[in-house]
Amino acid sequence: MASTKNWSRSKRMIDPQREITPQQVADNYAEVLADVAEACRRADRDANDVTVVGVSKYVDTATTAMLVRAGCRDLGENRPQMLWKKADSGEIDSDVQWHLIGHLQRNKANRLLRRDVLIHSVDSRRVLDAIVEASADKPRPTRVMLELNVSGDLSKTGMEPSLIESILLTECEHPSPGVEIVGLMAMAGWGTDDAQSRRQFSRVREFRDLMQQRLGMALPELSMGMSGDFSSAIAEGATMVRIGSRLFS
Ligand SMILES: *Cc1c(COP(=O)(O)O)cnc(C)c1O
Numbered sequence: 300m301a302s303t304k305n306w307s308r309s310k311r312m313i314d315p316q317r318e319i320t321p322q323q324v325a326d327n328y329a330e331v332l333a334d335v336a337e338a339c340r341r342a343d344r345d346a347n348d349v350t351v352v353g354v355s356k357y358v359d360t361a362t363t364a365m366l367v368r369a370g371c372r373d374l375g376e377n378r379p380q381m382l383w384k385k386a387d388s389g390e391i392d393s394d395v396q397w398h399l400i401g402h403l404q405r406n407k408a409n410r411l412l413r414r415d416v417l418i419h420s421v422d423s424r425r426v427l428d429a430i431v432e433a434s435a436d437k438p439r440p441t442r443v444m445l446e447l448n449v450s451g452d453l454s455k456t457g458m459e460p461s462l463i464e465s466i467l468l469t470e471c472e473h474p475s476p477g478v479e480i481v482g483l484m485a486m487a488g489w490g491t492d493d494a495q496s497r498r499q500f501s502r503v504r505e506f507r508d509l510m511q512q513r514l515g516m517a518l519p520e521l522s523m524g525m526s527g528d529f530s531s532a533i534a535e536g537a538t539m540v541r542i543g544s545r546l547f548s
Pocket residue numbers: 307354356377400401486524525526527541542543544545
């Protein structure tokens with residue numbers, strides 16, 4: 300646990316000049332999978348219930364492709380432009396699942412959704428509406444998560460619980476065609492220690508449980524946990540962990 304703490308606290312930067320080898324990426328990925336499996340074991344959960352989303356925002360397309368060759372089938376980007384650039388490069392298997400984990404500008408929704416993208420970071424009603432519009436002609440609904448601001452940290456994105464509740468209520472009464480709300484996403488606040496981030500993840504799960512109960516709506520996915528805090532997120536029920544720096548340094 301002591302070593303994981305340093306990951307989030309040091310906010311270590313990835314040096315883009317430093318070459319990382321395919322072997323290092325593969326070793327990092329294997330270590331992360333082992334740590335995820337261990338966290339699942341401690342939490343008495345099945346490791347198959349937690350998806351590791353490899354966050355490739357720090358690295359170029361060639362390095363992202365190394366991670367895919369190491370076996371990672373889920374890639375996360377925080378900028379839509381970077382996601383479509385990599386997805387359309389021809390260098391990355393076309394059957395990986397892409398995840399958008401950062402803010403979506405509404406004018407980019409159409410272009411982004413030419414491919415199947417799971418959007419974790421819906422942070423307003425207007426963004427959801429733009430996704431609904433861009434999903435109109437799609438054969439399958441676009442899966443999205445609503446981003447909860449759990450830390451109360453103003454520097455963090457995400458919606459207040461009351462706003463999420465009102466969006467879910469509206470979706471329950473008048474479901475938007477073309478989108479499926481599959482769960483919630485959250486980030487622990489900056490500078491939180493392990494105990495604080497775990498309490499925040501716990502609050503996300505409790506809020507999700509409350510919404511399911513109040514609205515009779517299934518919200519199976521919880522996207523929470525990054526390089527520094529994924530073990531406690533898994534202990535609190537995360538089904539997707541978003542891991543970047545540990546894979547590429
Ligand atoms: C960058 C990023 C991550 C990955 O963070 P690491 O600490 O590098 O693992 C996860 N989630 C979001 C929303 C991010 O922007």
